[in-house]
Amino acid sequence: MEKFGFAILKERHIDYDANDKSIAEYIADREPTFRLCIECGCCSATCTTGTFTRFSLRELQIYLKRGENEYVRENIRKCMLCGKCILVCPRGVNTRNVITLAKQELQKTEKNAV
Amino acid sequence: MQFDPFVIPFNIGLYFILLYAVARSVMWFNELSRSNKLRLQRGFFGRAFGHSLKEIFLESLIHRKILKANFKLGFMHMSLAFGWFLLILFGTIEADFFGAIHLNAPYKAIFFKFFNPEHGRSGFEAVYSFWMDLILAFILSGLLLAIIKRFSSKVVGMKKTTKLRILDKVALTSLWLIFPSRLIAESFTSGAYGTGSFLTGSLGSMLASFLPASELAYPFWWLYSLSLGVFFILLPLTRYMHIPTELFLIFARNSGIRTGDQPGAYKEMQIYSCSSCGICIDACQLNFSAGITNIQAAYLLKGLRNHENVYDIAYNCLMCGRCDQKCPVGIELTPIRMISRRAGETIQRKTNIWEKYFSDIQHVAPIKTNGDLSYSWLPKEKPVKTELLYFAGCMTHLTPAIKNSMVKILEASGIKYNFMDADGGACCGRPLMLAGQDKEARELINFNSELIWKSGAKTLVTSCPICYKVFSESYYLNVEVLHHTQFIKMLIEQDKLKLNFTRRKVTYHTPCDLGRGSGIYDEPKEVLSHVALLQKTAFDDENSLCCGGSLGNIKINNQVRNSIARDAAAELTQCNPDILATSCPLCKKTFAAATDTRVADIAEIVAEAIVSPPVKEIKPGLSLRRRKPVKIL
Numbered sequence: 001m002e003k004f005g006f007a008i009l010k011e012r013h014i015d016y017d018a019n020d021k022s023i024a025e026y027i028a029d030r031e032p033t034f035r036l037c038i039e040c041g042c043c044s045a046t047c048t049t050g051t052f053t054r055f056s057l058r059e060l061q062i063y064l065k066r067g068e069n070e071y072v073r074e075n076i077r078k079c080m081l082c083g084k085c086i087l088v089c090p091r092g093v094n095t096r097n098v099i100t101l102a103k104q105e106l107q108k109t110e111k112n113a114v
Numbered sequence: 115m116q117f118d119p120f121v122i123p124f125n126i127g128l129y130f131i132l133l134y135a136v137a138r139s140v141m142w143f144n145e146l147s148r149s150n151k152l153r154l155q156r157g158f159f160g161r162a163f164g165h166s167l168k169e170i171f172l173e174s175l176i177h178r179k180i181l182k183a184n185f186k187l188g189f190m191h192m193s194l195a196f197g198w199f200l201l202i203l204f205g206t207i208e209a210d211f212f213g214a215i216h217l218n219a220p221y222k223a224i225f226f227k228f229f230n231p232e233h234g235r236s237g238f239e240a241v242y243s244f245w246m247d248l249i250l251a252f253i254l255s256g257l258l259l260a261i262i263k264r265f266s267s268k269v270v271g272m273k274k275t276t277k278l279r280i281l282d283k284v285a286l287t288s289l290w291l292i293f294p295s296r297l298i299a300e301s302f303t304s305g306a307y308g309t310g311s312f313l314t315g316s317l318g319s320m321l322a323s324f325l326p327a328s329e330l331a332y333p334f335w336w337l338y339s340l341s342l343g344v345f346f347i348l349l350p351l352t353r354y355m356h357i358p359t360e361l362f363l364i365f366a367r368n369s370g371i372r373t374g375d376q377p378g379a380y381k382e383m384q385i386y387s388c389s390s391c392g393i394c395i396d397a398c399q400l401n402f403s404a405g406i407t408n409i410q411a412a413y414l415l416k417g418l419r420n421h422e423n424v425y426d427i428a429y430n431c432l433m434c435g436r437c438d439q440k441c442p443v444g445i446e447l448t449p450i451r452m453i454s455r456r457a458g459e460t461i462q463r464k465t466n467i468w469e470k471y472f473s474d475i476q477h478v479a480p481i482k483t484n485g486d487l488s489y490s491w492l493p494k495e496k497p498v499k500t501e502l503l504y505f506a507g508c509m510t511h512l513t514p515a516i517k518n519s520m521v522k523i524l525e526a527s528g529i530k531y532n533f534m535d536a537d538g539g540a541c542c543g544r545p546l547m548l549a550g551q552d553k554e555a556r557e558l559i560n561f562n563s564e565l566i567w568k569s570g571a572k573t574l575v576t577s578c579p580i581c582y583k584v585f586s587e588s589y590y591l592n593v594e595v596l597h598h599t600q601f602i603k604m605l606i607e608q609d610k611l612k613l614n615f616t617r618r619k620v621t622y623h624t625p626c627d628l629g630r631g632s633g634i635y636d637e638p639k640e641v642l643s644h645v646a647l648l649q650k651t652a653f654d655d656e657n658s659l660c661c662g663g664s665l666g667n668i669k670i671n672n673q674v675r676n677s678i679a680r681d682a683a684a685e686l687t688q689c690n691p692d693i694l695a696t697s698c699p700l701c702k703k704t705f706a707a708a709t710d711t712r713v714a715d716i717a718e719i720v721a722e723a724i725v726s727p728p729v730k731e732i733k734p735g736l737s738l739r740r741r742k743p744v745k746i747l
Contacts, residue, residue, distance in 0.1 A: 033671055048508050051538040053491050077488040080541035080558060081549050082508040083665045087703055092672035100549055100668055104458070 019067030027064070027101045034098050036091040037061050043085035043095055049078050057085055057095060064102060073106050116214070116229045120332070121221040124339040127346030128220060134350055134471070135358045142362065145379035145475050150371045157369025166365040174360050175199050179442035183393060186259065191391070193256025195357075200249045208242060224342070227300045227314075228335050231307040240311065247313040250300075253293050261290065267392075279420075284344070285352040291341040299338050302331035350471050353416070356389040360443060363387045373449040375552075381453060382475050384445045388415040394437035394447065399660055403681040404674045406430065411437045411447040414454065418476065421463035426669070428454040432678075433548060433666025435630035439656045455550035489557045492540055497568040500532035503593070505562075505585075507578030508541055509699035515714075516577055516699050519721035520598055526724050527610040532569065539565075542576075544584035545665045555588075563589055575601045577717065579628035579698045580665065586632060597628060599638040599697045599716050606644055612725040613645050618692040620646040620719070623682075623705070624658035625698035638697045638716055645723040649689050659685060661696075663704030679708035687711045695719060 028034045044056040055078045063071045076099060085095040146154065157163065172178045175196040181188030202223070209223035210216050212233055222229060234243030264286075278286065297314065298321075304310025305318030306328035321327060349355055363383045371380050394411040401407050409430040417424040428451055438447045465473065504524065506517050524531050540562060546555035566574060566589075574593045576582050585595045596604070605611040622642055628634050635655045642648045653659045662678030683705050686694055694713045696702050705713040 046512065048511075048538060048541055052493060077486075077554070078491065080489070081545040081551070081665075082541040083545055083700075084508050084512050087509075087512055087663075087700075094668070094671055096545075096549070096665070097668045 014066060014068075016067070020069055021065070021067035023069055023072075023102060023105045024064045024067060026105045027098055030101055031094055031097045033091070033093045034061075037093050038091055040090065042088045042090060043093075046084045046088045048080055048082050048084060053078060055079070057099075061098070069106070072102060076102055076106070116222065118225075118228070118335075120336045120339050121225060122339075123343030124221055124224065124346075125343075127343035131346040131349055131358075138350075138358075138472075139362055141472070142379045142383060145382070146371070147378065150366075150380065153369045153371055154366060157365065162365070162368040162370070166368045169364050169368065170361055173364065173442065173444075174357075177442065180391065180393065183440065183442065187263075187391070187393075190256045190259040190263065191389075193252050194260065197249055197253035197256060201246070201253065204242075204246060204249065208246065212239065212242075225335065225339070227303050228331075231303050232309060234309045234311065243309070243311040243315075247311040247315075250293065250297060251313050254297065257290060257293055281348065282352045285348040285354055288341045288345040288348065289354070291337065292345060295334055295338040295341055299331055299334035302327045302334060306331060353388070353390045353419075355386045356443070359383055359386040360389075363443070363445075367444065373446040373453075375449065375452060377453050377475070377477055379475060381450055384443075384450060385415050385418050387443050388412060388445060389443065390416065391442065393440050393442060397436045397440040399432065399434065399436065399662070399678050399682070400430070400670070400674075403662070403678040404670070406670075406674070411441070411445075411451070414447075414451060415445070418450075418454065419473075421465055421473065421476075423460050423462050424454055425457075425459040428457075429550075429667070430669040431667055432626070432660045432662070432664040434626040434660035434664060436657075436660070439630055452547070452550075455548070456552060458550065487557060488554050489540070489561065492561050495565060497565050498532045499570050500530065501570075501572050502529055502531040503534045503566060503569055503571040503574045504531050505534045505539070505542075505574060505576045505581060507535070507576055507581040507699070508538075509580065509703070510577040511535075511538060513699040513702055513715070516702070516717050519715065519717040520575075520577055522721045522724065523602060523605070523611065523717060527605050529605075529610070531575075532571075534565065534569075542578075542581040542584045543588070544580050547584065547588070548666050549668060559584070559589055563591060566591055566593060573601075577699065577715075579625045579631065580700065583627045583631045597632075597634060597637075597697065599628075599641055600634065602716065602720055603637045603641050606641065611720075613720065613723045614725055615644075616646050616719070616723050618646045618719075619649055619690070620693045620695045621649050621651050621686050621689065621691040622654075622716075623661065623686050623694060623696040623701060624655060625696060625701050626658070626660050626664065628697055629658050630656060638695075641716055641720060642695055645720055646693070646695075649691055651686050651688070653682075653685055661698075661701040661704040662708075663700045665700070675704065676708060679704045683709035683711070693719065 024034075039058055039062060041056070041058040044050055044058045047055065047057060049055040055075060057079070060072055060075060063069070079099050081096055081099065083096055086093075089095060143151065143154070157166075175192070177188050177191040177195060180191050205223040205226060206220075209218045209226050212230065213222060213226070227233070234240055297317070300310065300314040301318035301321055302325075303318070304314045305320075305322030308319070309315065310318050318327065321330075345354070349357070366380060366383060373381055373384065388411075390412045392412060395401055395407065398410045401410065409427045414424055414427045417427055431451055433448055433451070435448050441447060504520065506520070510517050510520075521533070540558050542562065543555035543558040546552075546558065571593050573596060574585060574591070575596050575598055576585060577598045579597060582595065582597045585591070589595075602611070606613065620642055622639055624630075624635060624638070628638070639648060659682040660678065661682055662675040683694065687709055691711060694705060694709060694711045695716055696705065696713065697716045699715065702713050702715050
């Protein structure tokens with residue numbers, strides 16, 4: 001790559017070998033609607049937390065599926081579970097359960113305590 | 115001394131269960147908090163004692179509530195409980211009155227016929243035997259119903275009956291054997307001696323005509339005693355523990371003890387008071403609209419009794435409180451479920467026999483967190499000083515019609531107010547509580563409380579029953595919390611709102627958190643009947659349905675929610691109303707997708723009925739001519 005004068009920016013780099021997709025699988029097993037998400041962003045548009053912070057459930061779901069859990073761990077607790085995202089979701093993703101399951105799985109390891 | 119070895123199993127069982135009941139009561143009493151102990155002591159010497167005796171008679175013996183809800187099921191419970199009680203009572207009197215000596219051992223009364231086979235030949239004795247036979251027939255009729263119910267629950271008007279464990283089945287068999295074996299044993303003895311009344315006498319003489327009655331009687335007396343003994347010994351391990359526990363529970367409840375949000379002895383008592391009658395299963399919408407039949411309160415309590423992991427059961431519930439309202443024992447099912455939610459996932463405990471008899475009180479360990487605050491990013495807003503605060507709530511922001519109507523009503527009434535979350539505020543905290551995250555919820559509660567405190571408001575009006583419930587229950591506020599239906603009713607009474615009567619037919623859906631959750635049934639209906647023709651439905655007030663959109667359940671998917679919403683909406687629109695009214699933004703949103711009838715919040719209906727303000731009188735001399743058009747180019 002270097003020969004051609006190209007480089008991959010660090011922030012654009014998805015390292016699938018290092019990423020841990022176990023949490024996404026754990027969620028998808030228990031909440032099958034997690035797979036239905038089309039990342040349209042309706043949840044982020046209506047989000048109560050989103051009016052105050054950069055918090056975005058869409059972003060979170062993408063990171064979860066990608067297996068970059070560190071970002072999820074830092075941000076997931078901002079959710080207030082108010083449930084507006086469920087009502088606007090065009091695909092019927094049970095978002096509250098997705099968040100609860102993700103929190104739960106992250107909490108299971110002491111290191112990752114949310 | 116009259117004695118026979120066959121009474122030994124019964125004696126062992128009886129003395130065991132009496133000692134056990136005393137030991138368990140002492141254990142539970144010790145576990146109660148100090149204030150609850152005092153309540154119980156005060157109740158014992160106060161009026162509560164009389165109330166409890168009355169309630170024990172009406173509920174534990176007659177089963178009045180079950181009779182009201184379902185006559186056949188009630189009769190089944192009554193004949194077994196009240197009949198058995200009568201049999202013991204009159205059996206004891208019989209043994210005391212006709213026996214050789216007064217104050218006999220209990221077994222003399224239970225096996226009176228065996229020790230006094232000649233009794234009941236004539237005169238008063240015969241009348242008494244007739245009475246005893248009548249009681250036995252009463253019990254047996256209930257037992258027949260119970261056996262039929264076990265195989266076909268529809269016969270007694272139940273859609274579903276509870277599933278049993280092996281131990282329950284053994285105890286159930288021994289319970290079923292008690293009365294038939296008594297009947298046959300008494301019949302054989304009567305047949306051999308030519309005594310007995312219409313039931314035992316005639317059955318006895320019939321059996322004696324072709325069977326050696328005097329020899330066959332003895333094994334059946336053994337069977338009677340054995341089934342009693344086995345039943346008593348197994349009782350603490352099975353659902354029949356509800357028989358002694360319910361007495362203790364009724365007494366504790368009448369003394370003023372409530373579940374609250376803490377696990378402890380009272381919660382434990384309630385868990386053991388459940389008879390698994392299955393009324394909660396029939397009341398549950400997840401059962402009759404969605405076909406989910408393994409998560410109802412009876413199963414939650416059963417899981418808790420057996421130290422199982424009840425995580426999935428606890429969270430798969432709409433928290434609508436229908437079962438709470440219907441429970442004939444009066445167990446506070448929703449608070450118990452909330453406590454179980456907070457426990458999170460638990461490991462199923464294997465318990466040995468000793469632990470089964472004396473299982474410890476289940477405590478809820480707090481979920482481990484790293485101790486950081488979750489919502490420290492919430493902005494520090496400078497509150498506006500005001501008398502009246504309006505808090506729309508998250509869901510109301512998603513149904514702007516309600517918000518706008520409320521603003522219109524507030525403007526029309528001319529009251530000064532401040533729209534607390536006009537640009538979207540923090541959540542009220544109840545959704546987090548429903549998800550078992552009390553610590554996080556407390557952060558939001560503190561944040562909102564601070565805003566409300568600093569605003570110096572006297573009244574807080576909210577449009578969302580979910581917010582209303584948490585504001586009035588879990589916030590420590592010095593303000594009057596009103597739901598907007600209460601507030602509108604107040605405005606109408608104070609003549610601050612002039613309303614037209616719209617001739618539209620309306621049915622009202624009581625939201626769960628407002629009705630059963632907070633006890634507000636009348637105000638919304640009064641407001642509605644002020645502006646429209648309110649029609650009755652089959653599901654009014656305490657019996658109201660859940661819309662299915664409940665935030666209480668985080669397990670079910672959209673299809674299940676929709677089927678519940680469709681069923682509920684169909685029931686509520688049976689009389690073809692123009693509007694299906696509700697007072698909850700979440701109910702509105704859920705119903706709107708499930709019915710063709712217009713769904714509207716009470717605030718919207720009222721806002722539409724506001725008498726439009728009179729046109730300002732035009733002052734003479736003021737020209738009405740239009741201004742010259744502004745030239746653009």
